[in-house]
Amino acid sequence: MRPAQPLKVWTATILGQPYSMKNRRQIIVDKTTGKRRSIKSKEALAYAETFNLQMQFYRLPPDDLILGPVRVTIRIWYKSESPDLDEALILDLLQGTVYKNDNKVVEKHVFKECPPDKTNPRAEITVEELPPRER
DSSP states (O other), rough: OOOOOOOOOEEEEESOOOOOOTTTEEEEEEETOOOOEEEHHHHHHHHHHHHHHTTTOOOOOOOOOOSSSEEEEEEESSSSSSSSSOOOOHHHHBBTHHHGGGGGEEEEEEEEEEESSOOOOOOEEEEEEEOOOOO
């Protein structure tokens, strides 16, 4: 069986080092309820801001967002070899700018590129729309 051919293909290179959503969460206490909750770290929030600024040049118009299943390929160049490979923040940030919902990601290919790039950390991202799966 041959792999499905993509219908739409979107690509972008986003500059900056993505941060892990797992290892970089902060626990805060909600001042109104007193309950503890987890939020993104300052580094992850800063990366999200940088990502969103760059997406001004790449985002799809709302009527062109990919609605169906997608294949995502991400190649990440970190500043060093230390960070864990974690694409979750990138997938979340693509939601509403390339595809409608990240629950439509049915196939992922994620690579931590070596050697690291101290001067130009980045993520090269490809999103491919796939035909609907037959049941």
